[in-house]
Amino acid sequence: MMDRRQFVKIAASLSAAFGLSGLPEPVAAALRRIDPRTVPTLLYLQGQSCSGCSISLLQAQHPAPLALITKYSRLAFHADLSATSGGQARELIERYCRGEAGDYLLALEGAIPEKMPQACKIGDVTLASLLESAARTMTAAVAIGACACDGGIPGAEGNQTGAVGLPEFLAKRQVDKPVVRIRGCSVHPDWVWQTVVNLVEIGMPALTEAGAPQRFFSRTVHETCPRYHDFQQEIFAARLGDSGCLFNLGCLGPLTMADCSSRWWNGGTTWCVNANAPCVGCASPIFAKQKNLPFYRMKKKA
Ligand code: SF4
Ligand code: SF4
Structure with a gap:
């Protein structure tokens, strides 16, 4: 009962x-x-990011974004969504980070410029110093997108800012708080909101070895790709726009753990391979890391 x-x-x-x-x-x-008064608070900060993940999150459908940030969680602050701005916003963020505004879950989108902290500030305070405070006061964190998880594009080989993801930032400071990693460039809204509701209502979801929710990231894109039969029969596209498996154009579906090929995007209407674009592995920890692994590659001729 x-x-x-x-x-x-x-x-x-x-x-x-x-x-x-x-x-x-x-x-x-x-x-x-x-009761909306009893749901936990989300403090959503942005580091080195393009805000693409925030835009993607606003494409949520069931429940709609407004319900998600007012009914099933309480959004304390988000730079694009909150009416609060200027000094008032900075004071609000600092109060949460100092632990003076109650319990909260930290959501971080974007990387942290560890070697050049002044490259990312909120007001006159560096993101890195705010996160050092938040590391002591937050209940748990959700790293949203490739940049917040592993450095992403700001952390690409040769970058000048020493951009890192939140897990690496916290590990270097011996902070042992739970961090759920939701990779992607950008993230699928289902991946984030369903994880937040899970955290709020049930607790920590089961995670993969790479720290991502098993529910979305335990199978490769390749396994449920509609072009898998083309792959098996060696029917390969030679150019972008061709039908057939995109493996010879550099598709990283076989190496990327994500459910895009079964979930689809944009309300279930399409996804990368369906739009004839190879999977670039945006949900993989190695995304954008190495100069010798560009997004688009042709297989070398024998
Ligand atoms: S298009 Fe990519 S994900 Fe799909 S079957 Fe080919 S290699 Fe696998
Ligand atoms: S199919 Fe690949 S590149 Fe496209 S969203 Fe999914 S993980 Fe990212």
Whole structure:
């Protein structure tokens, strides 16, 4: 026999997985009764990033973004979404980081310029110093996107800022707080919001060895690719736009753990290979790292 609290927890996670519209009315009704005053707070900071992950997150469909940041979590601050700005915003962020504003989950998008801290500031305070404070006060963190997880494009070989991801930044400071890594450039909204709801309502999700939620990152793109049969029959595209498997054009689907080929993107309408673009491995820890592994490559002729 489950009590009401357990029921609401399960209902909340189901809502993120399947969308409120697909739930039986009693469950949807229970979700509507969740008290917004009791949901945890998200402090969303951005480092060296293009804001592409934030834009992608706003494409969430079930539940819609507004419900996700007002009903199922409480957004304390986000540079693009919050009305608060200027000194008021800086003071708010600093209060959270000092632990003076209550419990919170940290969400970080973008890399941290470790060798050049002045390259990324919020007001006159470096992101690195804010994160050093947050490391002591946050409950847990979600690293959102390739840059926040592993340095991504700002951390590419030869970069001048010494850009690193949040896990490496925290490990160097001997901080042992849970960090969920959601890779991608950009991230799929389902990957983030379903993880946040899981953290809020149930707890830490099961993670892969690479620290990513198993639910989304335990199979390769290749395994469920609609062109897998072309791969098996050695029907390969010779140029972008050709039909057939994109392996000879450098597709990294066989090396990349992500469910893009079964989940699809943009509300389930398309994804990279469906648009005739090889998977560039944006959900892989090695994404954009090495100069000798460019996004597009032709297989060398024998
Ligand atoms: S297109 Fe890429 S992911 Fe799809 S079968 Fe070919 S190599 Fe695998
Ligand atoms: S298919 Fe590959 S490149 Fe495209 S979003 Fe998924 S992991 Fe990234």
